[in-house]
Amino acid sequence: MGRWEPNARGRLEEAALELFAERGFEQTTVAAIAERAGLTERTFFRHFGDKREVLFSSEPFSGAITEAVGAAPEGTAPFEAVARALERLGEVLQDRRERALKRQAVIAANPELQERELVKLASLARTMAAALRERGTPELPAILAAEAGIAVFRVAFERWLDDSETREMPELIRSGIDELKAVTGTGQEARPA
Amino acid sequence: MGRWEPNARGRLEEAALELFAERGFEQTTVAAIAERAGLTERTFFRHFGDKREVLFSSEPFSGAITEAVGAAPEGTAPFEAVARALERLGEVLQDRRERALKRQAVIAANPELQERELVKLASLARTMAAALRERGTPELPAILAAEAGIAVFRVAFERWLDDSETREMPELIRSGIDELKAVTGTGQEARPA
DNA sequence: ACGTTTATGTCAGTCACTGACATCAGGTGG
DNA sequence: CCACCTGATGTCAGTGACTGACATAAACGT
Known part of the structure; x- marks a missing residue:
């Protein structure tokens, strides 16, 4: 010993x-x-x-993200590439729901840990933005697409862990993406459910 | 003494x-x-x-945000209300460029401070989302609109402090908003500059 | 003038985190 | 098989952020 x-x-x-x-x-x-x-x-x-x-260093996200963004077919719009990368990330999470649940309970109970989680998500956004620039997206759109994508991911993740939610990550992410598109669209009213 | x-x-x-x-x-x-x-x-x-x-507690943002979101005419789309609130926030910052510059230099030099800044921005997003719900926006769109808005604000703020940038905050924010709309649009290609 | 409230000072203590140095397991070359 | 080296760990002493308990002094009301 x-x-x-x-x-x-x-x-x-x-x-x-x-x-x-x-x-x-x-x-x-x-x-x-x-x-x-x-x-x-x-x-x-x-x-x-x-x-x-x-609590945070074993996250395998960063690598998967770069890969998944790069894997989108050439000519794919930046935000669509982000959407696919996030869906991919969602798949990676599938197995880990139990552990994720335990971890999030701990994080939810402590502001210092929430603070660190924000750092990790921000870093993920930077990684994604860099991967987009790699495939020719100009800087501003790259950053905005990545940040918006992370916002969608955050919301989807939270819902996924919610017991009353039965959908799986990829679907939750896709619906979040669609919702964001609707909300940033030029319509005059909150879109009907 | x-x-x-x-x-x-x-x-x-x-x-x-x-x-x-x-x-x-x-x-x-x-x-x-x-x-x-x-x-x-x-x-x-x-x-x-x-x-x-x-370094962070004297930020007058939170109050101004709620007010500005609420001030948008009834029937204004959520994301547009966010856009106006951010422009308003940008105006508040006008006077403070000198101090903001000094502050950001300090923050940029230290990861712990950047961490705290993320917390403040996240809190701003929650405030904005709450203000949107107050005016009838459903939860998911409210959160997404607010988070996306914060992403725009972050980028605009950074550029505003950049010496080679001559535009003022409200204009930078408006152009960021437009860029985000373009990027989340359904187009197939990165939009031309 | 007197008691109350509120902002500050004092002191002792815990714990996260660090630098310097010691030690021990395993591999490597002779 | 031994001497040596390398890398992961242990030991120890120190700094500084942060806290609780209690003392004190300014301001405020009556």
Whole structure:
């Protein structure tokens, strides 16, 4: 049980999620997380920049996004490419609903964690914007398409986790995209349901 | 010079901005800010929840937003109401360019501050969405319109502070809005410049 | 003038986070 | 098989953000 147990990082993530769920984020010290993982506090900070990061660093999103945006057929409009990338991202999430639910419960209970989540989403937006520019979209449209896409994703994700919602991510995202198109359209009234 | 000098909070904000600009955010201790303001560290934390908040709490945005969204003529489409509120917000900023520039330089130099800025923008989005619902917009469109609006605001604000940009906020916002409409439109190609 | 309220000061303590240095497992070359 | 090196971990001491409890002094009402 000395040093060199495998997957120290993973054990820390696991221990942290458990403890945050049990006692809450603030009531959990980094020392406690490290202890449950069979490590020391110092080692925790070698794996994660700060206490919050342990909940966010294993997100596989960034890579999938760039790939999915790039995968859209040439000539696809930027916002449509974003829509497809998000649907793709939604698929990746399918399996993880249980864990996502637990994680979001922890995040929902703590403003500091919500703050960090915003950072991650903003970073996702930048990644997506960069991928769009890669395929020839000018900067301003790229940024706006990406940011708007993230807004749709955020809303869809939240609904997906809601128990009263039965639709799956790709469908929720597509409907959010359509709703956004409607709302930014030139119509004079809130569109009928 | 004892207690009761007027405007303790304002003095703290002033001292903080100066010190952050001089030495940087991390290199400035709360004790140093308090000292320059003629107060103690403990008093600082009675006025601001944390060290970052001293840069953000005096934003007069929230109130102006609700008002401006509500002020749009009845029957105005939600996204148009958002557009007008943002233009209004842009006007409020006109005078403050100097200070905004200094503030943004400090923020740009520190990730923790950027994190807090995202929180403030997200909160602005929620405020705007709530104001839209107040005037009858259903929830989903309200959230999407507000979030998209904030994306436009963020981009416009950044450009406004850019030295090579000569346009004023309201115009920048209007052009961002138009760009977003174009990008979420149903066209098949990136629209020509 | 006196009590009350409110803003501030003082002090001790917790905990996130860091730098410097020690240690131990595993691989590598001789 | 041993000496050496590398990388992950441990140990320790320190800084600084933030908090709770209590003391104090200015302002305010009566």
